[in-house]
Amino acid sequence: MKASQLPNSARIKLDLMFEGVRYSDALGAASAHAFPNFYPYRFRAGEPNPTGRDKVTIPYLMTLADGTLIRLKGNPDSAWAVQGSESTGYRLESTSGDNLPIAFEPLPQWMKGMTTDGSPMANAGVSLHGDMAVINVAPGCEYFLARQAGGGSMRCTFCAYGAPNERVAHFNQQSGIADVPEATLQRMQETLRAALQETEIRHIYLVGGSMTEPAKEGERFIQIAQAVQQVNQHKVPVSCGSGAIPEEQLRRLHQLGLVDQVCFNLEVWSEDLFSKVCPGKNHFVGYAGWLQALETAVGLWGRGQVYSAMVAGIELEPEYQMSWEAAADLAIRGANDLCARGVLPIYSLYWPTGGRDHPKYFERLRSFFEKLNLEYKSTRDHLDLQISDGFMCHRCAYMQLECDIDRA
Numbered sequence: 001m002k003a004s005q006l007p008n009s010a011r012i013k014l015d016l017m018f019e020g021v022r023y024s025d026a027l028g029a030a031s032a033h034a035f036p037n038f039y040p041y042r043f044r045a046g047e048p049n050p051t052g053r054d055k056v057t058i059p060y061l062m063t064l065a066d067g068t069l070i071r072l073k074g075n076p077d078s079a080w081a082v083q084g085s086e087s088t089g090y091r092l093e094s095t096s097g098d099n100l101p102i103a104f105e106p107l108p109q110w111m112k113g114m115t116t117d118g119s120p121m122a123n124a125g126v127s128l129h130g131d132m133a134v135i136n137v138a139p140g141c142e143y144f145l146a147r148q149a150g151g152g153s154m155r156c157t158f159c160a161y162g163a164p165n166e167r168v169a170h171f172n173q174q175s176g177i178a179d180v181p182e183a184t185l186q187r188m189q190e191t192l193r194a195a196l197q198e199t200e201i202r203h204i205y206l207v208g209g210s211m212t213e214p215a216k217e218g219e220r221f222i223q224i225a226q227a228v229q230q231v232n233q234h235k236v237p238v239s240c241g242s243g244a245i246p247e248e249q250l251r252r253l254h255q256l257g258l259v260d261q262v263c264f265n266l267e268v269w270s271e272d273l274f275s276k277v278c279p280g281k282n283h284f285v286g287y288a289g290w291l292q293a294l295e296t297a298v299g300l301w302g303r304g305q306v307y308s309a310m311v312a313g314i315e316l317e318p319e320y321q322m323s324w325e326a327a328a329d330l331a332i333r334g335a336n337d338l339c340a341r342g343v344l345p346i347y348s349l350y351w352p353t354g355g356r357d358h359p360k361y362f363e364r365l366r367s368f369f370e371k372l373n374l375e376y377k378s379t380r381d382h383l384d385l386q387i388s389d390g391f392m393c394h395r396c397a398y399m400q401l402e403c404d405i406d407r408a
């Protein structure tokens with residue numbers, strides 16, 4: 001595939017990932033029944049504002065008629081706006097004449113429910129991205145507490161998680177302790193059972209914050225996977241989205257048949273960038289160690305069942321001083337190398353913290369992301385590597401394009 005050959009739905013999705021939507025009454029009304037966005041819509045001074053408030057909740061995810069899933073972003077300058085209503089159906093209209101039927105991901109009933117011990121199910125560590133249930137019962141990451149020589153935290157530079165602290169106190173996660181408390185697991189199980197009954201879930205993805213001792217992290221994921229399978233009974237494919245865990249725990253996870261795929265997020269290609277973007281991963285596992293764990297996993301689960309999420313575009317942060325072309329070439333080399341090892345990278349669009357003032361920033365980011373996705377598609381085709389439908393699909397990939405491109 002060459003640039004400009006993005007399939008239609010993938011192109012529209014990419015447009016919307018960058019451009020977002022303007023506020024409209026229909027968008028505001030949809031927030032009454034849609035899954036709420038983590039980021040509110042912020043009105044700009046002078047922008048027409050029928051709400052009288054500075055910021056309002058908007059929906060989180062929408063789908064095109066063919067099921068393509070798109071994350072919503074508010075942008076007063078966007079050419080796109082939502083029209084219609086829940087009863088007549090919503091449409092996405094642009095100033096250049098597009099008129100597309102859309103639907104919003106609904107807020108599920110269970111999210112308003114309580115577990116039998118009186119905790120909100122919304123806080124039980126179960127969330128949905130389209131048809132994927134994400135299980136996160138230990139979200140605190142110990143890299144936030146670990147210190148680099150200069151005193152800075154060892155967290156990954158882009159990460160919005162946080163340390164095991166009061167913010168996530170309802171999980172009773174303890175720093176340095178692998179075991180997830182029984183009450184936390186039971187709340188998750190009860191909530192996951194309700195979610196599986198209400199929604200057609202086609203993937204279950206286990207995630208969590210990292211531990212500074214990878215073996216302990218491995219033990220934690222074995223425990224979580226066991227708890228999930230007690231509810232799931234192997235009906236829905238489960239993926240382990242941990243850090244790069246050691247061989248002993250990997251073998252056990254595999255022998256017990258607890259997960260169908262694994263995904264250890266390298267985040268960025270090249271040892272140099274990895275050490276800068278992911279100092280904790282680099283210090284406690286190391287770049288070579290990370291790649292080795294991915295290869296060990298391929299030996300166990302097989303080619304095409306091992307994944308690595310990448311933060312696509314972080315290379316364009318000003319401190320790395322890369323042109324978008326050089327950044328794309330580097331990332332494409334990484335995709336080729338990982339695929340040759342039987343590992344499939346998954347590229348999530350990075351939303352920048354720096355460099356936004358640069359007039360061409362988003363143009364460069366978009367060029368980078370589009371080129372990377374098109375070249376990576378060629379690599380997958382060339383090596384006959386497919387993203388497993390059990391791992392993810394176009395109905396859950398909200399910041400990624402691979403599945404949208406593959407099915408076109």
Ligand code: SF4
Nearest residue numbers: 141155156159161210
């Ligand atoms: S290891 Fe994961 S949770 Fe921890 S800082 Fe990095 S991205 Fe965030």
